Amino acid sequence: MKKIILRDVTMDNLIDVIRLKSEDKEFALFEKWVASNVFSLAQAKVQPDWVTKAIYDGTQLIGFTMFGLENERNRFELCRIMIDYKYQGKGYGTAAVKEIISEMIQTLPYCDEIYLSVIPSNLAAIHVYTKAGFTKTGEIIKGFVDEDVYCFKV
Numbered sequence: 001m002k003k004i005i006l007r008d009v010t011m012d013n014l015i016d017v018i019r020l021k022s023e024d025k026e027f028a029l030f031e032k033w034v035a036s037n038v039f040s041l042a043q044a045k046v047q048p049d050w051v052t053k054a055i056y057d058g059t060q061l062i063g064f065t066m067f068g069l070e071n072e073r074n075r076f077e078l079c080r081i082m083i084d085y086k087y088q089g090k091g092y093g094t095a096a097v098k099e100i101i102s103e104m105i106q107t108l109p110y111c112d113e114i115y116l117s118v119i120p121s122n123l124a125a126i127h128v129y130t131k132a133g134f135t136k137t138g139e140i141i142k143g144f145v146d147e148d149v150y151c152f153k154v
Contacts, residue, residue: 004055114134
């Protein structure tokens with residue numbers, strides 16, 4: 001039974017959080033599907049509406065997330081979630097997304113919709129998000145790589 005816990009990123013776990021990777025490859029600032037945790041931590045420092053959390057199964061660090069108010073679109077967003085490659089395919093993604101949704105609802109005032117975007121070819125992530133209750137909105141965020149937008153309604 002997975003016991004997903006979201007904890008603050010502190011000096012005690014900072015290096016371990018930075019070392020997490022979604023792929024079994026050399027460290028990269030941007031991985032195939034997600035920005036690195038060090039990039040996300042830096043972004044949250046200069047954009048303080050983002051909340052960063054380490055994802056644990058009990059005492060074992062397994063991933064990282066960043067969520068909060070996305071100012072450009074004025075909506076709550078699950079901006080980043082990553083499960084370390086060693087823990088993928090074991091149900092942690094779905095369990096973590098459900099815990100993140102709960103945390104967002106409890107800690108972000110007026111959070112009644114949660115948005116996220118995903119690269120359309122990232123089928124594993126889409127499966128996790130739809131399993132957790134997100135639905136595709138039809139909106140596309142244009143950028144370096146176009147991303148489909150999904151929404152969870154509380």
